[in-house]
Amino acid sequence: MLDNDLKTQLKAYLEKVTHPIELVASADGSAASQELLSLLQDIQSLSSHVALRTNGSDARKPSFAINRVGTDVGVRFAGIPLGHEFTSLVLALLQVGGHPSKAAPEVIEQVRNLEGEYVFETFMSLSCHSCPDTVQALNLMSVLNPNIKHVAIDGALFQDEVTAREVMSVPTVFLNGQPFDQGRMTIEQIAARLDSGAAQRDAEKIKAKAPFEVLVVGGGPAGAAAAIYAARKGIRTGVAAERFGGQVLDTMAIENFISVPYTEGPKLAASLEQHVHEYDVDVMNLQRAEQLVPASEPGGLIEIRLANGASLKARSVVLSTGARWRNMNVPGEQAYRNKGVTYCPHCDGPLFKGKRVAVIGGGNSGVEAAIDLAGIVEHVTLLEFDSKLRADEVLQRKLRSLSNVKVIVNAQTTEVLGDGNKVTGLAYIDRASKQNERVELEGVFVQIGLLPNTEWLKDAVKLSPRGEIEVDARGETSVPGVFAAGDATTTPFKQIVIAMGEGAKASLGAFDYLIRLPVQEKEEMAA
Incomplete structure (x- = not known):
């Protein structure tokens, strides 16, 4: 065996x-x-x-x-x-x-x-x-x-x-x-x-913490890099993360992380956490940030309020809250989430063995998902909003070679259909003919990109029309002392290796900000 x-x-x-x-x-x-x-x-x-x-x-x-x-x-x-x-x-x-x-x-x-x-x-x-x-x-x-x-x-x-x-x-x-x-x-x-008493005990512990010099919010690749670079400067560093590892935990094969030909998300996330813990970093996991309160005066303390009622304070903050799977936002999607609507073909594909499914999205993720599922399910229908697929040509050639896959372009999904317990079909509009169409199936795999986790920052820092945190070349946001990095920012190309670099840059930017504070404020910080 x-x-x-x-x-x-x-x-x-x-x-x-x-x-x-x-x-x-x-x-x-x-x-x-x-x-x-x-x-x-x-x-x-x-x-x-x-x-x-x-x-x-x-x-x-x-x-x-x-x-x-x-x-x-x-x-x-x-x-x-x-x-x-x-x-x-x-x-x-x-x-x-x-x-x-x-x-x-x-x-x-x-x-x-x-x-x-x-x-x-x-x-x-x-x-x-x-x-x-x-x-x-x-x-x-x-x-x-x-x-x-x-x-x-x-x-x-x-x-x-x-x-x-x-x-x-x-x-x-x-x-x-x-x-x-x-x-x-x-x-x-x-x-x-x-x-039942765990949240309250955590809140009391957090309330008792002294201010940080750099507080990183988020524990993905950008947050881990920011924490390591800050800690290496010998300054008081903390990380507040809702889920250490972030989106990497939901990533299967990673083949473009330079010097590592192949790894998998959970393994990389574990390595990130282990590396952070090698430094004097106060890691506070399972903590969701809900509000950022800027300092009342230049060089003052910035406050991060948490969902459990506690708050953390710091001279500088690095926001690295990442992103999550984007929803279709059509009727039936949330009602049938985990009842046929899913976002992970690797995880949930085997549950649909011998069934008919759809993949929404014609980028690399969508086409890869369709190829993967074709070997498990009876039939895959891939729907793409645009007039053509956006995936790499090598993936498209593989997709076209599969006999149990149908590609529909110009398709605007309008509703996930079900019987009250599970998915039974999908409705869409053919954008070319304007006709309403329907596909009978039992599973819908959504692969249409990511949405930044920045809703809680709406009134605190400047966001782009896409909800991304606007940053300059040093990673600084519109608020003095607040920096940002990773998939939650306007930095293009959402890749792990880029997020790590941006996290390091934002952390160095925060350190540079701290050492340039007026002398009396630096003395207060040391105290």
Whole structure:
């Protein structure tokens, strides 16, 4: 099942197991069950700490549990956790086997102190790059707290259950049989949801913080670069991020990051966070900024007010709030979001196996999505508003070679249609003939670009007509002491490598601003 290289790597990991574990398989005569048993036999053969039992009674087949012998600690997988979930499998083996987690001590303590009974089910896809974070977070929580149980379910193998429970995007999490949430979640986010007093405690801690010299708002590539460059100057630096990693966490293949031929978004985001933590940077994650209050006088303190009621103050600020997927803003889109309307073909594509779907957008993202989906679904209809596709020619040639893809240009989407529970079709206007048209389908993948996360800055700094923060050559905004970088700004070409450079530039601009403050204000800053 596993090749020799993987076996060698896994064997080395399993040497870290300190407590015996037992794999309990529930299988039938299917090919998938035989594949699972082969995988578990390979794992069992690599460590004397691992035992295998094949008489499990789980109703989901194939599935298996990883149990710590003599305790009620364990995690479960319904499916064969390879692909993006292989790391989740390795971590589960280690953590159930007693190897300590790298999670922050305060988060571990918070999870252990949660009261109540929690039974989580996560529907995931092996091709989903967003799912492992959620699966790994809930697995760890089930190891830390015996009142928490978790099973990760491969939706592609349990299509009947996916249909019955109306799962149309991954990861989708159920708690005690009821919908809990959808999308990537960290252990900090989940624990905060379950711990009703967490937000207030965070707010009190933040209120007690002294002013920063540079405060970075946003934790994507631009924010990480800004924080590192500021910290290297030896000045008091903080980062307030709603989700450290930002849009990079939702990016699959990255092949144009110079000197790194290939990486994936979550891996790059983890490296960014690790690099930031190597410096004396106060990172405040899961904090959403809601208002910027400029300084009352030149060189004074700028205030950033947060959603939890706390506020942070700083002599200078670097805004790097990034962007999010742009919506079509047509009737039915929000009503059927995650019920057939989705924004991630890599994550949700397998849920639409054998079905008819549409891709909205004819740029590189849209054409890549159509090519990707064509290998999974029955048929793809790509709709482009313009009179021609805007994707690179090499992608268009590949698209035209696929027999189950239809391209419609001059198409203005007007409505997502559904039956109240799920998508059933799409309405559009042919801009050339002015005719109203309709496509019968079950999924809509929206790929029409990004929207800057700047609504909260509308009355604070000057924005372009597109809502982007206007910056000069030094990254400074219309407000003295406030700088900006990355996809939220007017800087053209929204690329990771450009965002990092702009983040560094904005941070250096902020430092230059600080050292040029009048002498008495610098003295106050040092105090």
